[in-house]
Amino acid sequence: MLIFSKSSEMGFITQFNGKPIMASRKKVFIFFGLGIICLTLAAALIFTDPILAIAKYRTRVAINSRVHDLMKGPVTTVHISVYLFNVTNAERFIAGEDEKLKVEEVGPFTYREDRKFDKLEIDEAAGVMRYSPRFDPVFMPEESIAHPKDVYVTMPSFSMMTSVSMMSHHPYLSRMAFNMLAKQINSKPMVSIEAHNYLWGYEDTLLTLGHTFMPSWIQFDTLGLLDRMYDKNLEYTLEVGAKHEDKFLIKQLDGYAGLRNWNYEDPSERTKCNSFINAYEGLVYSTDLTPETPLRIFRNVLCRMLELDYHDTVTMDYGPKALLYKISNRTFQNGPDKECTCQRGLCVDGISDLSPCFYGLPLALSNAHFLYGGPHLFERIEGLKPDEQKHGSKILIEPKLGVVLGTTFSMQVNIVIGDATYNEDAKRFSDMILPIGYFKIVKPALPDEDKTMMYDMYITGPYLVLAMQLILFILGISMLFHTARLLYWNWVCNGQRGMEFQLCEDEKKMTVVDVDVPLMNKNSELLEKHRI
Template sequence: MIHEKGYSIPDEYRQILILTLSFAPDSSKSEPSPYTTLRDDSFIFHMWEKPTYQLYSDVWVYNYTNVPEFLAGEESVLKLEEIGPFTFIEERLNLNLTIDKERGVARMRPKTSLHFLPEQSIGHYKDINVTVPNLAVLAISTLLADELGYFANAGAYMSMNAMGSKLFRNMTVEEYLWGYYDPIVKFANTLLPGWIDFAEIGILDRFYADKNSHIEVMLKDKDSRYSIISWDDSPGLKEQGYRDWNTSVPCNRIRGAYEGLMLSPGFSKDRELPIFRKQGCRVYPFSFESEKIGDYGLNEYRFSLQQSAFNRSSRYACACDSQCLPDGFVDIGGCYYGFPIALSKPHFLDVDPAQKANFEGMHPDPEKHSSHLNVEPTYGIPLSLVSNIQANIAVRTSPYNPITKPLNDKIMPLVWLSLYCKSPPPEIIDILRLRFVIAPPLIITVEVLLFLAGFLLGVQGFYRLFKGQRTEVKKRPRSVITILENKTFKAHSEHSKEVASLLAVNDEDLELPDIITTNDGYDSRIERNSN
């Protein structure tokens, strides 16, 4: 009977186990480890190798509607209308993706291409004509005016006149975006051999030209995971004057910036988010704007492009000594053969009012033309993106080449582009919802059930322990009786027969308390029976 105490010991262990499980750290809240999971044939590896995000690019072309009147001096401003959208899907591949585990980096060769979607556009760009600035004439004339002297500029002017080059041309949208022939391009190639490596000039053709670049991305360091280490073996942009890290400035640094494919896990809302796109030829700063629960029940941080990102007051602005652009424009000519390409926000949002006054038809709208990135902060996964940017060309004139004089000191709008992704791929949504929407209440439910089960088993265990101890105490007098009887019988072994007859007496003749408390009554009966 004493072994009944043993039943409570397994219950105690069971209770400890259940309490341990119910109060154990939630593994779903632990930091993700992309460094260990970004390996061959892993899910995240294939997502980097071939991202399945549906990234679209809408392009609007500025059509100039009063060119003859303006050039004749009859009207003082140029009138514009936007034609679009012409919708493309952007495909990004990271070729030759390899992981250097020793250094904790990933290497890849990015390849980006656009595919036209006529069914989502206003029409096929082959069938729509526009009147637009002649990129070849404006770009080459301005470049020569900035860099060369009399003979080069005078020669260019005579050649352009002889070839019949004009400031504006009527062409299809396809030609304007992907390349058209102008004899001045061939002239420039002859004048400056090795400088221009293309026969036709087009806006998107130059933006998306394959440069066979290669990049390194950080994996090992938690705070900078997924940030750029180097692009073409350089932590900075040589096109913006980068020489070495010690003499570099934010304008020409790219190390530590993100492309936006993923951010560091646990990205803080207090951090500035530097975004780099090769086409933009510079880092553009985003700052935290708001936090909300999005459409899929996920927590979202919104980072928006800083209002001053294109201003000279931005810490990312490059130093300028001459031919400086006004506020609201970024000179990216260094990345495009020295052509005077300038980026701004669409419809001249937040630009110098003096430039805006040169045109009619610009309708800046902060809601429509701003840029932002929504991310899930725990893993740093992008949820949606809107990036709006406008390409312009800055025109300057040499006294030896007056062909561009009507447009001197004007920044001519060309196109504006909206790059956007409305939602993550379904597989990303499923993973995030399982982790952040479905798992937490499920885990809480299991923890509550485990706690209740552990509590009940604990109560039961303590009850059995307590009951077992009381049972043991109560049974000790019976043991004393047994010992006493054994000694008495041993002391009077010669009277065993009489004792046996005593055991057969009636209940009313046997006074059990007397036997327990004293041996006198027992001795007297033995003596009486002997007589």
């Protein structure tokens, strides 16, 4: 039915049953803008990882950050298990009845290493952090075979054997004087002693005399394996990176970018071996690591850097894909990686000189049980059983944040004995590398809070991000579609698109016409009947 109205001079036919409702320009722009924003955010989520950004923020090094708060108090960094090589045929070997010295492994005696960061300072402007590490070892009976006070061992005498080795380079008269002194105080090459005393120091007449008459050299009156390792009188300051790209990368030790013990102060002697290039303490690493990223571990007690080699990528059960590193076989082989440690004359394949870091005592570092060492290290020792599974290394690092997921490696301490033929009691040990014991260093499992963060970052997070992408994409498309719809009807209605005709000005002359045939086809976009 057509109805002629006096309200306007012209009329038109559209699909509306009433006056067309047209959207304002502002409304159109709002829907268009929201649609573009949603699609842009959806696209941005494809190229960015908000979960990772949040995790990096939480693990940043900054004043009052979570890392800063943790470092203000004691932190349990590693568990150190000590194994001693108990000598089972000391008398027979000294008497010449046995060709080889027989040893057996006794341990572990495990200690928790609580670490403090004294004099902690974060310089955000310079992008560095400075601190003086302090260590407090706590005995862990649940991870030990027994309390070391309850275990007796027969071990090489530190004072006697190191003195014999050091005196081998002195003139004949000095050696004879030493022999007379050692005989007078009844100093022997082997001691039967509590494991605790051997680890933490015991009184020794020879050592006491040295401390009394040479205090500037021998600054201690007891000597033990752990006692020297955790020397509370030794203080040093580390400067490490505080930015994401160099987080905890060692910059300086006591103001030097290398090891003064290995002549870093001399510019002509500076090499990678004695420089802090790519060196970390092994607590945390920089972010965004790749298998090609070179890494080294430095601990002051090791007196050198340990080279790491990438081996594999391992998926952890709580989500992350960790980079698996192992201490390189090159670490104790003669070559560029240990050339600086050969400066003092000790350059034997399989071991590394420790003497500059231990008051000049003839000590050497090696892999546990001389793992990967040559046959010359085993010629006069029986009982060593190197095993990759037991004595090898494994360091797992989450590459995005540089978080250490697991650490296991072992280092052995040995006495390097020179020409001891001048001493009747010690001559059978002449020119030997004598194993004392080794440390197995293990990092405890991640706290549950950190595991949850890893699970969210690698498992839960990606699904949440995908859901956000889909929602934003659907919202964006919907808003742009609605914007197009509004623009279309504005164009149709505002442009007077339809069937136009003249309206009657006189209301009395208005005519109603009944039309049986539809004005427009049913397939048309316009409706069949409209009010005009």
